[in-house]
Amino acid sequence: MYEKGRYLISGDKGLVIEFGNEISEAVNKKVRNLYLAVKKSQTAGIFEMIPTYRSLLIQYNPIEIEIDRLKEKLMEIEEALDSIDIPKPRILEIPTIYGDEFGEDLDFVAEHNGISKKEVINIHSSVDYLIYMLGFTPGFPYLGGMSEKIAAPRLKTPRTKIPAGSVGIAGKQTGIYPIESPGGWQLIGRTPLKLYDPKSETPIILQAGDYIRFKPIDRYEYEDINVLVDKNRYEIKIVME
């Protein structure tokens, strides 16, 4: 981690504040904290921010705020980061049904690692995964923290169609497909939640800096939640600790 943020120019409407050159929870936490603090500051002229692994891209309108003033302001906020009150990250519970037609590659992942399917499920659902950032497709979370005990190579031939909500493993990474798409991840389960719903008031549930926890559910729970999700009446559970 750098001692201080590096300020990089990303065009005439973009400023990047970079906190390190590594993927680490500590660096990502800095990104999240700055993002929240800038948001709270309601600085005029800043119209959007993109938090990523180790930096925050701030998009601003230079006609509303001069670059020198903006930098000054951001440095002030950065300086005070440790002393301001920043809400703890949320832990979002993702109900997930593992195996069978919902996770066709669960057998492979178990065999590949020489453990039982049950163990794969236990390991996968026992960790809270940090959402480093969202990208690639709307709502796709880049997660960190998966145990190497359930790592598995990508499929040799990617599937042409993977249903939305599929939970998969690729190498040492785990992830969820927010929309139906082609892909080469080993599928181990599926969540009935809609991670991306453009018609909803909250089109994308996940947020960079939050954590997710997979909760194993059975077929009946899956169906029940599915019905609620369809009626727009399912409320995602936030784990309190």
Place this chain on the structure above:
Amino acid sequence: MKDMIIVNPGLHTTVQDKGRWGYQEFGMPVTGAMDDYSIRLANILVGNHEYDAVLETTLMGPEIAFNIDAVIAITGANMMPRVNGHIVPMWRSLLIYKGDVLSFSFSKEGTRSCIAIAGGFDIPTVMGSRSTFVRGGIGGFEGRILKKGDELSVRESNAVLQQIANRIIPQKYIPDYKESCRIRTVLGPQDDCFTEESIDKFFGSEYHVTNEADRMGYRLEGPALEHKNGADIISDGINLGSIQIPGHGMPIVMMADRQTTGGYTKIATVISTDIPLMAQLKPGNKVRFERIDLQEAHRLLREYEDKISAIKSYVSSNQLEPGKSKYFSVKVGGTSYEVMVEELK
């Protein structure tokens, strides 16, 4: 029957407005009109909000039958627009009558035109925007490019159509799209990943636009650039106009439908005011990048906004005398030309 019927969709025609801002942190591409200047001027001409939704056409425009009286304006690339077979001027508000048919040819200059209609298109917003995000299948008209037989509705304009027709953009404000152009950039954010020689090469060479040039990005070809320590970085945010240099050393300029994050080094960023020029380039066109400092880019942006304000006030107070235009057929060196002359009010 709806207000407008797409008789022929053209090559790639979509509904676009300012774009779907506010959701990039969730991985949602912004989309929106590629050419900021053309969308704003088209809307100003027909008395709309500057960023009301327009039809953005690519290289070959559509054929549209009107089932209502309307005022439209066409800006951007010159695809020789015609109404009922007669060439009509661009950069001007045109009165259209029920039964008229608007058509286009292949673009002579530029790549993208905007077609605005007084009142705007009656299309629902998705996540705050009417822009079509084709890969995501949302926004615009059913989340896709227009096809034959599509029917569009128009919101009623508050203005008296005759009063907003025949408004013009002064000649000096009409861009000239050339085969080769100079695109200004500011260095960064990853210029330190490149050797000094590569940076000099980038600004000293000519690149040409390849066939892989669409709303997402423009792949260019020319002298390859070298990285100090490889082309990959830990993924970070991508901005409009970011110029990525992947391992092969050829630039990719990120445009309206760009993804929000990416793991390639970005040597420089096209300045906002030159994005409209970039958007009008087509495969085979030549580009030279120029480096300016941030202060200069900001000065140019203020100048650009002042220019648009000046155009806006000109447009609202200048109108051509209706019915005073005359058409002539002129033969020069064996080729026939259709010429229109008119007098200012």
